[in-house]
Amino acid sequence: MSDLPAWAYAAALTRVPGCGSTTAYRLLVLHDPSEAYERAVAGATEQGARTDSDAVVRMRDDCESLGIGVSHVRDAAFPLVLAASPGPCGVFFFRGDISLIGGRRVGIVGTRTPTPSGVYTAREIADGLARAGVHVVSGLAKGIDGAAHDGVRGAVEAHAAEGRAIAVVGSGLDVVYPRANAALWEWVCANGVVLSEHPPGAPAEPHHFPRRNRIIAALSEVVVVVESRESGGSMSTVRQAIERQRDVLAVPGSPRVASAAGTNLLIQQGCGVVTCAGDVLSALALDHRFIDVTSRDERSAPNARDVVVLEACSHGPVTLDQLVIATGWSLTDLALALGRLEANGWVMEENGWWEALLLRRGRHAGERNS
Amino acid sequence: MFASINSATLFGIEGAPVCVEVHIGAGLPGFSVVGLPDEACREARDRVRAALLSSGFDWPNRRITVNLAPSDRRKGGSGLDLALAVGILVAQGEVDQLATNGIGFVAEVGLDGSLKPVPGTAPLVAAMRQHHVVVADAAGADALVAAPQRVSVAATLADVVASLRRVTSWVEPRAFPVPTDIDGCPDLADVRGQPVARRAAEVAAAGEHNLLLVGGPGGGKTMLAERLAGLLPMLDGHDAVTATMIRSAAGERLTGLVRTPPFRAPHHSASMIAMVGGGSGLLRPGEVSLAHGGVLFLDEVGEFAPSVLDALRQPLESGEVRLARSGTTLTLPARFLLVGATNPCPCGGGGPGACICNDTARQRYLRRLSGPLLDRFDLRVAVAATSPDDLLETEPAESTAVVRSRVDAARCAAIARQDKPNARLSSAELDDVAPLSESARNLLHTELEAGRLTGRGFHRVRRVARTLADLVGDASDTVDGEHVREAIALRARLGGVR
Numbered sequence: 001m002s003d004l005p006a007w008a009y010a011a012a013l014t015r016v017p018g019c020g021s022t023t024a025y026r027l028l029v030l031h032d033p034s035e036a037y038e039r040a041v042a043g044a045t046e047q048g049a050r051t052d053s054d055a056v057v058r059m060r061d062d063c064e065s066l067g068i069g070v071s072h073v074r075d076a077a078f079p080l081v082l083a084a085s086p087g088p089c090g091v092f093f094f095r096g097d098i099s100l101i102g103g104r105r106v107g108i109v110g111t112r113t114p115t116p117s118g119v120y121t122a123r124e125i126a127d128g129l130a131r132a133g134v135h136v137v138s139g140l141a142k143g144i145d146g147a148a149h150d151g152v153r154g155a156v157e158a159h160a161a162e163g164r165a166i167a168v169v170g171s172g173l174d175v176v177y178p179r180a181n182a183a184l185w186e187w188v189c190a191n192g193v194v195l196s197e198h199p200p201g202a203p204a205e206p207h208h209f210p211r212r213n214r215i216i217a218a219l220s221e222v223v224v225v226v227e228s229r230e231s232g233g234s235m236s237t238v239r240q241a242i243e244r245q246r247d248v249l250a251v252p253g254s255p256r257v258a259s260a261a262g263t264n265l266l267i268q269q270g271c272g273v274v275t276c277a278g279d280v281l282s283a284l285a286l287d288h289r290f291i292d293v294t295s296r297d298e299r300s301a302p303n304a305r306d307v308v309v310l311e312a313c314s315h316g317p318v319t320l321d322q323l324v325i326a327t328g329w330s331l332t333d334l335a336l337a338l339g340r341l342e343a344n345g346w347v348m349e350e351n352g353w354w355e356a357l358l359l360r361r362g363r364h365a366g367e368r369n370s
Numbered sequence: 371m372f373a374s375i376n377s378a379t380l381f382g383i384e385g386a387p388v389c390v391e392v393h394i395g396a397g398l399p400g401f402s403v404v405g406l407p408d409e410a411c412r413e414a415r416d417r418v419r420a421a422l423l424s425s426g427f428d429w430p431n432r433r434i435t436v437n438l439a440p441s442d443r444r445k446g447g448s449g450l451d452l453a454l455a456v457g458i459l460v461a462q463g464e465v466d467q468l469a470t471n472g473i474g475f476v477a478e479v480g481l482d483g484s485l486k487p488v489p490g491t492a493p494l495v496a497a498m499r500q501h502h503v504v505v506a507d508a509a510g511a512d513a514l515v516a517a518p519q520r521v522s523v524a525a526t527l528a529d530v531v532a533s534l535r536r537v538t539s540w541v542e543p544r545a546f547p548v549p550t551d552i553d554g555c556p557d558l559a560d561v562r563g564q565p566v567a568r569r570a571a572e573v574a575a576a577g578e579h580n581l582l583l584v585g586g587p588g589g590g591k592t593m594l595a596e597r598l599a600g601l602l603p604m605l606d607g608h609d610a611v612t613a614t615m616i617r618s619a620a621g622e623r624l625t626g627l628v629r630t631p632p633f634r635a636p637h638h639s640a641s642m643i644a645m646v647g648g649g650s651g652l653l654r655p656g657e658v659s660l661a662h663g664g665v666l667f668l669d670e671v672g673e674f675a676p677s678v679l680d681a682l683r684q685p686l687e688s689g690e691v692r693l694a695r696s697g698t699t700l701t702l703p704a705r706f707l708l709v710g711a712t713n714p715c716p717c718g719g720g721g722p723g724a725c726i727c728n729d730t731a732r733q734r735y736l737r738r739l740s741g742p743l744l745d746r747f748d749l750r751v752a753v754a755a756t757s758p759d760d761l762l763e764t765e766p767a768e769s770t771a772v773v774r775s776r777v778d779a780a781r782c783a784a785i786a787r788q789d790k791p792n793a794r795l796s797s798a799e800l801d802d803v804a805p806l807s808e809s810a811r812n813l814l815h816t817e818l819e820a821g822r823l824t825g826r827g828f829h830r831v832r833r834v835a836r837t838l839a840d841l842v843g844d845a846s847d848t849v850d851g852e853h854v855r856e857a858i859a860l861r862a863r864l865g866g867v868r
Contacts, residue, residue, distance in 0.1 A: 113732070319585070319752040320566040320859060331569055332852050335859035343816065351714040352584050352752020352862030 008060035009033035010072035010091045014199045015059065016040045017049040021197055021211065025083075025090030028073045062200045068173050069094045079219075086243055087214045089197060095173050096193030100135050100164050106280055107137040107220030107241070109213075109234045110144025110227045111259050115317065116348040118227035118259065119147040120357050121251055125224060126151030128277020130163030132286060137219045139212060140167040140188065144226045144234075146181050153187055165192035168215045170208035172196060177204035195219075210236050217241040222283050224274055225250045228262030235262055247283055249274045254316045299345045309337045310346055310356050317353035371395060373460035373467055376474040377453035378497040379438075379445040380490040382653045382693070382700040383612075383619040385497025387474075389439040390450055392457035397433030405438030408446040417448070417479050418455045425483035425528045430462055448478035449488040452504070455479055455527055456534070469534045474501035477509070483527040489621030492516040492614055502540075504530060510543025512624045515614050555600035555630065559769040560593065563756040567594050570751045570860055572773050575601035576780035577837030578791035579748035580686070580708040582671075584862060589753040591711035592635070595667040598709060599633035600770045601777050605663045612703050613663050616655045632664035634706075638673040646681045646691050646704075653693055653700050658685045661706035671710035672738045679743050682708070686746050710747060712739060736864060748793060748830045750862040780840035792837045797829050804836040809851030817858065827868045831857045 010033040013024045019040045027036035041051045052058075063070055071078050072091040079101040082089040106129055108122055126136045126148040136152050139145040148165075155161035165188045171177045173196050176185050188194050195215065198208060213233060217223060217240035225248065228234035241248050249272040253260020267273055274280055281287055302310055312318065312326040323334055338354065341347040347356050373392045378385040401415045419429050436454060438445045452475040459465045476494045477485040487509030488494070495503045496516035503521050505513045510523045522540035524530045532538045561568055567583065571594055574581040581598070583591040605613050605628060613628040636644060636657045643649050647656030657666060668674060685691045689705035715732040784792050788803050795803065806814065814831070817823040823831065834857035835849045861868055 319754045321564045321752075321756075322754060324565045325563060331566055331859065332856045335855040336852060338859060339813070339855045342822065343820065349863050351864055352750065 004034075004056050004060060006033040007070040007072060007075070008056050008063070009037040010074070011063060011070040011093065011199065012037055012056040012059040013040055013091060014197065015055055016051065017044050018047055019044065021089055021091075022087075025073060025088045028090045033072060033074060059199065063093070066174050066200055067095060068200060069098065071098060081218050082215065084218065084244070087211075087218075087240070089215060089218075092195050092197050092215075093173050093199065094193055094195045095189040096191075097164075098193055100166055100193050101219065103163075104134045104284060104286065105137050105166060105219055105221055106134050106284065107216050107223040107237070107246075108144065108148035109138060109216065109223060109225055109237045110148075111229055111232060111234060111262075112141055112143035112145075114143045114147070114227045114259055115253075115257055116350060116355050117357055118144060118251075118253070122147035122226040123151035123154065125226070125251075125274070125277045125280060127155045127161075129280060130155035130161040130165075131159055132277065132281055133162040134281070134284065134286065135164050135166050135192070137166045137168065137216055139209075139216055139233075140169055140181055140185055140194070141233075142178050142180060146184060148226075149184055149188055149192075152192070153184065156191060166219060167192065167194045168212055168219065169194060169196045169204075170198070170212040171204035172198050172200045172202035174200045175203055209233055213237040214240040217244055217246060220246055222247045222249060222280060224280055225263050225266060227251065227253060227257075227259045228266075229259055230261045230265055232262065238266065247272065249280060249283060251275060256316045302341055302344065302346055306337045306341055306346075309334065310341055313341075313347050313354050314356035317350075317355045319353055323354065371461055373457040373470075375453040375457040375460065375470055376498060376501055377450050377476060378474065378494040379443075379449065380447060380494060380619060381443075381698075382647075382702055383490075383493055383615045383655050383659070385490065385494040386443065387497050388445055388450065388453075390453040390457050391437040391439055392454070392461045393435045393437075394430050394458070394461045395433050395435070399431045399433065401434045401436075403436045403438065405436075405441035406444045407438060408444065410448050411438070411445050411450060414448065414451050414454050417451055417481060418458065420481040421451075421455055421479040421483045421527050422458065424481060425526065425531070427459060427464060427531075428462065430458070434458065434461075447488055447490070448486075449476050449490070449494055451479040452477040452485060452527070452530065456530065459531060465531060465534045469536070472501055473534075474498040474503045475530075476503060476513075477506040477524075479527055485524055485526060485530070487512065487623075490619040492618035492624065495519075495521065496615070504533075504540070505543075508623075511626065512618055514543055514545065515618075515624055515627050516611075555633075555770070556593075556596050557770045558597045558600065558773055559766050561590060561597060562767050563759075564590060564594070564753060566860075567751055567753050568767065568773075570749050571598045571601060572777060573834060573837050573841065573860065574598060574707060574709070574749055575774075576777045576792075576841055577748075577784065577833065578707055578793040579834055579837065580710075580746055580793070582710045582712065582744075582747035582750045582864075583753050584712055584714050584750060584864070585753035586713055586755070588755040590756065591753055592667070592669055594753070595635070595665060595669075595709045595711065596633055597770065598707070599631045599665040601774050602631040602664060602707065603778065603781065604629050605631060609663050616659050616662055616703070620655050620660055630664075632661055633667065634661040634664070635667040635669060638668070638670045640674065640678060642675070642678050642681055645678050646685070646693070647702055648693050648695070653695065653698075653702075655702050656691070656704075658682065658691055658704035658706060659702045662703050664706060665709055666706040667709045667711070669711045671712045672735055676738060679738075683742055683746070708746070710739075714752075739864075744864060745826050745830075748834050749860050750864055751860060752862050776841055779843070780837060783840045783843075784837070792833050792840070795833055795836070800829065800832050800836070804832055804839075805848045806832070806854070807848045807850045810835070810849050810854045813851050813854050822863075823858065823868055827861060831861060834860060 073083050122144045130152045138148045152165040167188045176182045213236050223241040238248050250263040250266040371394050375390045377388050379388050460467050478488050485506035487506045491509040491512035492515050495513045507523045507525045513521045523543045533540050610627050610629050634657050645656050685704035691702050691704045693700045716735050835853040838853040839849050
């Protein structure tokens with residue numbers, strides 16, 4: 001037993017019944033990993049739980065065969081931000097480059113059911129941050145989280161950006177959840193880092209996610225909420241961030257859109273407003289790195305007539321009926337205009353509702369400084 | 371001691387002649403019916419016995435055997451009652467057998483000797499073309515619809531016997547009014563502030579394209595679907611007779627030949643048999659057949675049982691439904707325009723961002739619809755609740771009559787060109803009758819290449835584009851870019867697929 005590495009003992013703690021992250025943290029701060037493990041097992045046996053004598057060996061083999069790294073609080077490389085109260089973390093698993101946590105980090109969170117423009121915003125902000133060399137922390141969930149990481153991927157692939165993705169997930173690192181993001185998950189493992197408090201094989205259970213959110217909050221210098229409902233996972237991340245004195249910024253949305261109700265509420269309560277990556281960089285005091293993404297908008301400008309339609313789509317999702325009434329055009333003309341706009345990426349359609357993608361006028365870096 | 375009386379039994383929407391043979395002979399008093407009767411048929415004994423006694427006739431206390439010929443076919447329902455009662459009277463010598471020759475009897479008898487109408491009177495009468503048919507008073511209109519032959523009505527069993535004994539003469543049924551126009555159909559002018567949904571209804575009617583309305587509650591989906599039936603052409607000739615037979619077989623009272631396109635809106639708890647037809651014994655027509663020539667409206671289409679929705683595929687494809695049962699196969703006509711209405715997600719929130727469902731629930735909801743059935747909707751249109759301003763809009767929208775004149779012209783153009791509505795064009799025929807202009811070709815190429823249009827969507831869009839061209843009168847010309855563009859706009863992307 002004595003030839004097993006210390007990290008294997010620390011990792012094995014996560015599989016001891018009744019030993020949560022708080023207990024694990026307390027034991028690891030006070031004792032060596034092997035000692036901590038013995039105590040945890042003794043405690044569990046006292047409670048009548050069955051423990052497995054091979055657990056440590058199996059944990060080592062699992063981690064080694066899956067290429068999963070382990071970091072614990074006694075480890076010199078352990079990120080101090082995670083050891084800080086409240087809700088410190090004693091041990092976590094990772095795949096990828098853990099040294100990224102030493103860089104500048106911004107969390108981007110939001111609803112799992114965003115509007116197309118929310119997705120676009122998350123992607124654009126993440127893209128801008130990555131190009132400015134800032135790492136993006138998120139949860140690899142559906143919706144905004146995935147979009148943020150996807151934005152980083154775009155920036156890295158198209159512009160060799162230095163900012164990378166840091167993902168914190170609520171399942172074992174070999175259990176990809178949600179399946180829809182499997183490709184993105186692998187990309188982040190290869191080009192960034194994926195973290196989890198859960199041992200290999202642990203399923204994604206609902207109660208894991210609020211705990212996961214506290215790590216996202218702890219890892220972020222600033223948390224950006226792109227779209228959120230009035231209650232839900234993103235708001236729990238916001239609470240965790242506030243407890244840890246992290247800045248929270250929110251992207252404003254239309255009052256008619258339910259999935260922006262939470263962010264608008266945050267703004268009412270005094271939270272900072274962001275509309276682009278530049279705003280986030282200001283909060284990090286990195287304005288000098290700002291690259292104006294809008295000035296590089298590759299979409300060809302819509303013609304004067306199509307702008308009328310684009311304008312009509314830009315106040316939230318609308319049906320064709322509403323567009324015909326708003327513009328007074330015939331369906332044929334409208335269909336032609338929407339076709340052109342869609343082809344150039346100005347509008348999007350989902351289930352018959354049309355929406356403009358991020359109209360932005362005259363907000364360039366130059367104007368900001370003046 | 372023996373009698374043979376003509377009647378008919380119902381099989382699907384067709385009648386089959388039956389000969390009711392009655393034999394009264396020596397032996398222990400008893401009564402047996404042979405020849406595959408169903409329960410209603412078997413119970414005829416008690417009804418007929420009471421009816422005979424109530425009407426002042428004797429019930430023979432001898433051995434009575436009834437055979438329903440041809441005896442290898444199932445008989446059902448109470449329509450054979452009157453024939454049985456007359457048969458017993460003939461076998462007893464109360465009525466002369468010769469007097470009943472050439473006459474068919476279709477009615478149920480009540481315990482007091484009154485005659486009652488039975489479901490399917492129209493097809494039953496039609497099955498006895500060679501005979502003079504006697505039906506219950508209340509079924510006179512139903513019988514007349516189908517019959518080129520002589521039809522008489524009677525109120526009671528005693529009346530029938532009196533006429534058979536030539537004491538009184540037969541009574542002719544009252545003629546019914548022949549409807550000449552679609553009446554009772556709500557007008558399209560009531561739909562205000564939904565120009566695209568109205569346009570979709572027009573296109574659907576003109577090309578027989580199935581239409582899916584997507585939107586939250588209060589969007590007027592049902593209202594629009596009801597008015598769509600009024601845009602379809604009146605049923606004529608063969609279709610009118612078929613629709614009439616179907617209605618009658620389903621047990622509905624007729625007031626005349628059915629000429630108004632039907633509008634059927636079954637609730638989403640409908641069973642498979644209610645939808646496609648069938649049932650034990652008598653194979654009854656289902657909603658798909660009742661909607662023949664008209665509109666089948668499925669509100670909350672995602673809430674229907676998946677097996678019921680799947681069963682719609684055959685009728686949608688072939689315009690008829692084939693019911694196979696042990697020993698019999700029956701084909702019922704079922705050519706209808708399918709109009710579906712659905713919320714985009716279980717919460718009915720409407721547009722993106724307003725919905726509170728989680729992703730899984732939303733995907734599951736759309737998946738219920740997806741695949742083959744979803745693909746059969748050529749037109750998919752989002753409808754939102756109308757704003758008060760539009761509802762109060764002073765200028766009334768176009769009425770059904772105005773829109774119908776355009777629809778009729780487009781339909782005629784399509785029928786003249788290819789002898790079927792555009793929705794039924796095969797992809798090979800599309801190349802012939804709907805050649806693409808240069809701009810249309812480029813446009814479709816771009817959309818396909820960018821992944822904004824699927825291969826299936828491609829053919830659907832071309833059919834709709836053909837109809838759009840027909841509606842503006844470009845019957846012989848190629849399909850233009852603007853038609854294709856409009857067709858694409860009328861096919862909303864659902865679950866990310868167009």
